[in-house]
Amino acid sequence: MTTSTKGLEGVVASETSISSIIDDQLTYVGYAIDDLAENTCFEEVVYLLWNLKLPNQKELDAFKKEIANNMEVPEAVYSHLKSYDLTKVHPMAALRTAVSLLGLYDDEADVMETEANRRKALKIQAKIATIVAAFSRIRKGLEPVKPKADLSYAENFLYMFNGKEANEIEIEAIDKALVLHADHELNASTFTARVCVATLSDVYSGITSAIGALKGPLHGGANENVMKMLLEIGEEENAIPYIEKKLGNKEKVMGMGHRVYRNGDPRAKHLKEMSRQLTKITGQEKWYNMSVKIEAYVKENKGLPANVDFYSASVYHSLGIDYDMFTPIFAVSRTSGWLAHILEQYENNRLIRPRAGYIGPDKQQYIPIAQRG
Ligand SMILES: CC(=O)SCCNC(=O)CCNC(=O)[C@H](O)C(C)(C)COP(=O)(O)OP(=O)(O)OC[C@H]1O[C@@H](n2cnc3c(N)ncnc32)[C@H](O)[C@@H]1OP(=O)(O)O
Ligand SMILES: O=C([O-])CC(=O)C(=O)O
Numbered sequence: 001m002t003t004s005t006k007g008l009e010g011v012v013a014s015e016t017s018i019s020s021i022i023d024d025q026l027t028y029v030g031y032a033i034d035d036l037a038e039n040t041c042f043e044e045v046v047y048l049l050w051n052l053k054l055p056n057q058k059e060l061d062a063f064k065k066e067i068a069n070n071m072e073v074p075e076a077v078y079s080h081l082k083s084y085d086l087t088k089v090h091p092m093a094a095l096r097t098a099v100s101l102l103g104l105y106d107d108e109a110d111v112m113e114t115e116a117n118r119r120k121a122l123k124i125q126a127k128i129a130t131i132v133a134a135f136s137r138i139r140k141g142l143e144p145v146k147p148k149a150d151l152s153y154a155e156n157f158l159y160m161f162n163g164k165e166a167n168e169i170e171i172e173a174i175d176k177a178l179v180l181h182a183d184h185e186l187n188a189s190t191f192t193a194r195v196c197v198a199t200l201s202d203v204y205s206g207i208t209s210a211i212g213a214l215k216g217p218l219h220g221g222a223n224e225n226v227m228k229m230l231l232e233i234g235e236e237e238n239a240i241p242y243i244e245k246k247l248g249n250k251e252k253v254m255g256m257g258h259r260v261y262r263n264g265d266p267r268a269k270h271l272k273e274m275s276r277q278l279t280k281i282t283g284q285e286k287w288y289n290m291s292v293k294i295e296a297y298v299k300e301n302k303g304l305p306a307n308v309d310f311y312s313a314s315v316y317h318s319l320g321i322d323y324d325m326f327t328p329i330f331a332v333s334r335t336s337g338w339l340a341h342i343l344e345q346y347e348n349n350r351l352i353r354p355r356a357g358y359i360g361p362d363k364q365q366y367i368p369i370a371q372r373g
Contacts, residue, residue: 004357009259013352014194018049018340019183026266028183029053037270042153042178042333043067046125049183049340050118064152070126071147071156074105077127078134078144086139091132091328092215096208098131099124103204110202117346120203121339128335129153132328133160154178157332161321169281170319173274174329177312180267181330183337184308185260189213189220193338194345198352203342210338211331217254220330225254226313227323230287239290243297255310256298264305271311278318287314 005011019028026033028045029052036045043064047055055063080101086094103109106123108116134144137160145160154175158166166174184190193210197203214220233242246253258265272291279288291314295306309330316326 007259013191013354014186014345016185016341016344017052018337018344019185021185021260024261024263024266026184033180033266034270037176037179037267040179042175042182042336045179045182046336049336050121050343065149066122067126067153068147068149068151068156070123071130073102073127073130073134076105077101077131078138081131081135081138081144086135090215091135091324092211092221092331094135095128095131095328095331096211096215098135099128099211100204100208102127102131103202103208106204109204112200112202112346114343114346117203117343121343124203124207125335125339129157129332130160132325132332133157135328136161136322136325137163169278173278173315173319176270176274177315177329178333180270181308181312181333183334183340187219188216189334190338190341194341195352197342197345198349200349203339206342207335207338210334214331214334215327220309220327220334222254222307222309223312223316223326223330224323226310227317227326229254230290230313230317231323233290236286236290236293239293240297243294247298247302253294253298253302253304255313256295256302256306257304258307261305261307265307267308268306268311271308271315272306275311275314275318278315282318284318287317 017029019026020030028036029048031048031054036048040048044055044060046067047060047063077098081094081098102124106120108120111117130144130147137144142163145163147156147160151159151165152171152175154171155166158170158174186194189210192213193206196209197206217225229242233239243253275288275291279285291306291311295310298304299306312330313323313326316329317323321329
């Protein structure tokens with residue numbers, strides 16, 4: 001057997017038509033992320049990822065309506081979230097369980113026909129925003145807010161999250177963040193989803209496993225840790241000494257570095273600009289200024305660029321969102337990519353089952369338990 005590549009670096013493990021990273025440029029179905037970030041809304045991108053073509057206005061309107069009409073979740077999801085102490089669990093753990101629970105209330109959960117899988121995709125995408133918003137409210141002792149059928153996805157999410165309709169700046173920021181996080185080739189959580197459903201397991205299982213993979217701090221969980229770090233640094237003048245010490249201790253700076261991008265993550269500049277604008281509006285420019293200093297220092301001293309998680313932290317913080325909700329928001333967006341990859345995997349499936357190079361002891365003599373010391 002050939003030797004393994006640690007972390008499968010550089011290994012092409014699947015083919016996809018959904019998104020690509022070539023020469024540090026990200027595209028969704030061949031459209032540059034910069035164009036999509038500047039011009040599209042989230043539903044347009046979801047349509048693109050699931051249909052491999054952009055919708056016309058009529059198709060987009062119908063799709064938006066269909067999503068909004070499917071956002072309500074079964075009462076059992078609210079009762080479940082109210083049944084345990086949400087202040088003691090990570091929101092990603094609660095989300096993982098709630099999405100799994102959702103599958104128990106879907107009669108089609110195990111129907112594997114293409115149309116049934118597409119209907120499930122729509123239901124999951126629609127409902128995941130409702131679950132995240134409900135979690136955030138219930139743990140604060142607030143009643144969850146039901147979605148409104150006439151709002152866009154970003155509007156509805158903020159409305160259910162805050163209990164009031166959001167302003168234009170907030171909607172634009174969340175919509176753009178959702179577009180930027182929607183898909184990213186064969187990242188760890190998408191790979192997890194594909195491995196899961198390649199056994200011909202169901203869509204809910206695929207999304208539940210993907211949420212588990214996104215939760216980790218080396219992946220989606222980094223955004224929460226970036227904000228924790230900024231809060232710990234506290235003031236701009238502490239930033240560089242703090243980072244020097246961290247690097248000196250061989251600790252990682254969250255939100256920096258990437259397995260694929262070498263010269264920079266093309267999504268980061270959009271979030272950076274949003275962070276600049278939003279922190280100005282809130283009068284909390286220090287989060288942006290601090291982030292800029294850290295980015296420059298880590299780039300110069302370690303050659304590592306900022307990734308998508310770095311500036312999203314100060315963007316979400318400026319919108320008044322608790323830092324442990326950052327990764328669930330990432331999940332709300334990335335669900336669209338996971339679902340696209342799940343549908344693609346089903347279309348041309350083969351079990352994903354690589355090999356492991358065995359490095360354990362060999363030719364061991366079995367000793368009956370009574371004779372073991
Ligand atoms: C949405 C996303 O998932 S984007 C990524 C989010 N994750 C983070 O921001 C966490 C911080 N970054 C990292 O841990 C890494 O850069 C990853 C996980 C993103 C990519 O990791 P890999 O390609 O596996 O690189 P790996 O972890 O092997 O690091 C290679 C070297 O760079 C160093 N390095 C990588 N990232 C960082 C970092 N953020 N801070 C400090 N050093 C780092 C490692 O310590 C290692 O150094 P060494 O060779 O001296 O031991
Ligand atoms: O692609 C990766 O490894 C991680 C990432 O940036 C993402 O999932 O958005």
